[in-house]
Amino acid sequence: MPPSLDASTGNGLHTFCDRAPCPNLLFTHVFRHCAAGRGHRVVDPVIIVGAGPVGLTLALALARQDVPSVVLDEGPGKDESRLARTAVLHEDTAALMARLTGVPVTELGVHWAGWRSMRRKQVMREVDFEEAGDAPLHLAQHVLTGALRTALAEERLVKLITDSRLDTIEQEPSGVTAHTRGSKGTWWRGSYLVGCDGTRSTVRKLQDIRFPGRTAVERHAVAALRTELPWEDRALLHRMPPWRTSGPSAGEITARPLPEGVWRLDWLLPPGKDLVTPELLVARVRETLAGWTGGSTPPYELLDTGVHTVHHRLARRWRADRVFLAGDAAHCLGALGTQGLDEGLRDADNLAWKLALAWHHGPHEALLDSYQAERRAIVAGRLRAADQALPLLRGGGGLRSVVPGSARGHDGLLTDGHLGRGPLGAPGAYADSPLAPRHLEGEVPVDTPPGAPVADVRVTAEDGSFVRLRERLGRGALLVLLVAPGTGVWERKHWVTAGIMPRLAAAVTALPHSAELLVAEEYPGAAPHTVLLVRPDGHLVTALSGVRPADLYSAAETALGGPAAKTEANAGAGSR
Template sequence: MDPVIIVGAGPVGLTLALALARQEVPSVVLDEGPGKDEPRLARTAVLREDTTALVERLTGTPLDELGLRWAGWRSMRRKQVTNEVTFGDDEPAPLHIAQHELTGALRTAVAGERLVKLTVDSRLDTVEQEPSGVTVHTRGPRGTWWRGSYLIGCDGPRSTVRKLLDIRFPGRTAVERHAVAALRAELPWDGEALFHRTPPWRTSGPSAGEITGRPLPDGVWRLDWLLPPGKDLVTPELLLARVRETLAGWSEGPPPAYDLLDTGVHIVHHRLARRWRVGRVLLAGDAAHLLGAFGTQGLDEGLRDADNLAWKLALAWHHGPHEALLDSYQTERRAAVSGRLRAADQALPLLRGGSGIRAYVPGAARGHDVLLSDGHLGRGPLGAPGLYDASPLAPRHLEAEVPVETLPGAPVEDVRVTAEDGSFVRLRDRFGRGALLVVLIAPGTGVWERRHWVGAGLMPRLAAAVTALPSPAELLVAESYPGAAAHTVLLIRPDGHLVTALNGVRPADLYTAAEATVGGGPAAGTDAGVEVGTGTGTAEGATAGSAAK
């Protein structure tokens, strides 16, 4: 079968290529650039726990060596600290990393991956598709025709793939503008990120006094100043004045010396593509959505797109068309991003509208700061990972379903589990292999040798049920899971989202849930009901303890 064609060699496209390769799916990555990334310390990303783990799992590179996990977070209003967070087990630290470092780690992993072909200086100009596959043409020194099974547009905000398919990309332009500077300086907060509203030295309006300071390795800081609405030019003189007054305001004595390393202007747009799928062509990352107000990170959502799509695409590639499964990518991911955009739009008049917040948020300024912190810290409706609770893949009417602390459709907790070979691993290490995960909660298995419980109690019956599932699955055992009683059985998707929790070994319910999770199985014959077209402008389409008891 033809490889998957991925257009765009940014973090999302490279992550998708690696995720597909882990599931034995070949891909061709078309990079319109020369294959090198300019070092820019003013262009960074903040990755949450789940997306950091995803990249580390795919690259084998500890990102702590390239970025910095914050020691804490503090919010300030004028001279008062309104919120402090110390990161630890209860609240894992975000990772702040320069984007060229992240892309470099992904490119290094791709270079050693036999199933990924990366071709540079290849700009897409034609897309043609039919029920059996996709044909594209690239121009440039390496211009040629390429044949693929599917085409994924990961080619950014100005996506050529999206334009060739005539997919609308409505939304809001310049929701926020920030002046950005990366500098090396010794600031009072060692390894802590800072969000400072209305600093006492800035009094020229509500948007003139919002500063974010985020540390990077080697004493480097990225500072962002929210700019007033409009299109006023950010001159070097204005930026230097902001740097000097900020460093002076944060220092009790003379302002510290600093080295200015990089500058820029960060403009936030909010847009959402109408369709994420047209036949065998799909969109991901900035080609499908733009967000970023209030500290939210669009790259996080792009990496989650890749994680959601990879296992579904792999099943379709290996076993034939899975229309319901591929359609669920758009349904799940578009709903998740749409929810965050909607939350940001609802918060905008509260957070940028001056005194209007008093009518909506008790505690006024303090509530204001909590909302703003949510986006930066990956919490609440502004920042938390999406919940696929309304997914078309969710099973219905399971008699044995029981609640645990993780809601169906939410990412599962990363607990220690025993693998089939008897080794202890983290649950998250088993994600992304294309297999469903079945986890038995069995207290005592961590202290008894596996040979004593693997053939006793519930295990043989559960192992037989897992073998009979309609899709490949791996059986794991955990001592405990938050909110789960002994003998609870968890069914988890390959991307780490909970399908259901069952009260004991219930083969019929387990089979029903697994079948729903993979979209009911592959469709027979050709891609029924999928819109396809030819040429460069196809129409907008469809889109040992108790285990031995």
């Protein structure tokens, strides 16, 4: 039942669903009032369980699309400073963080200047990112979470509730009810609920979703320390170092720079449950630093230590009606240098625009189903690639005995994982997505395959400003990009009404969803007058030769999940 409101004080004096008092409904009422005032459908907020990087990213991404959310944080709302707990973000996810937090990524972490991989004393591969570009960003996870929390504090459409542990989820056709216990335990009402609550996800367990996979695929001893190494701001992968190790042999060491002269060092541990004692870890630090500097151990300050255990698991389902899973609640990966947080942030980016469209316009089952179809397929492929490579790289038999390979080839696989390339690390393309259009007569190839993330070219926006393409993402609108050489040297007013622009503008206006028309002088592999249709999360829908209104409309409709079913249930879902 809707809340009653005291007209004189504005305080909520109400019951919730005829079951229990619900103090949080005043917050829901505020959201409803804001939505109604802006002409939006009256819908309950999205409930996000978990206030780690993935949950906070999803809340911010929804707020940028005018969707309110409640974030239920089991903890006190603060994150422990742990320099031994870091993340590597690649170009697309680093750009997402900069867009949502408003903080330049260089203030969050360090872009690697280069990458070097060694085997014994031999340099196997070097990458100079000043020439190659696409430098990974390495940062402490608590720094990332802090930046997200700071941005979230400015968002009136997001409410962060601390000390709230979920214990009940109830679903019905029009929404979700969740109960939390703790000092602020109460009932919460939402339109959808997303579990971003980690590997031991309560949401996943309450929905009885299986989480099969492998435990302790890899274990690493980790140390964060401040010291000077012979290579500034360059990451290093050293396999089979020539010096003798203390205790069990550490066959692989990774060094990755952080701001202010801090480094994270990882030693791959042999299989088993051997404890990593402080004495053994200090011995590894001293021995490794001495080996890299060619003499005695240089001065260093040990700041943090830990053991990082990698599991490989994949939830059977990522959607159960109005409940979704994202991040570590849906998948665990991280062997061979791959980054689970990267994939979790991509989960949030993929899900946000689909939930936003459903929140504003009513449920669209095909669009919401596509979240699992797209993201689970990508992560499953990543896990398969890692599981196939592990026996080859770790000497466990299997593939190693039947597949020819060289040390350089093995190094290439590891480099792919660490640098976010190839099947182990590259951002996935949704080529087989149910949202991918088929058989468009005017489709032409460009260097970006359909379903892959678009290149970040400079574009002219509708207001005449010059911006990067990625800056226009995440607003809930489709992007239509015209490749028109020469437009960059003229003011927009001189060409906006010339040539094919009026016809293209009319086609964009007629699309089944709001879209922004952008113009670029060039795009990799695209001929002049190519028209690209881009999803709100930056993945290419299609590229067309010239203005083809019918193809453009058909592609846009498919990218939105096809024609929405106009049923009574859809029309009323989530509303009051």
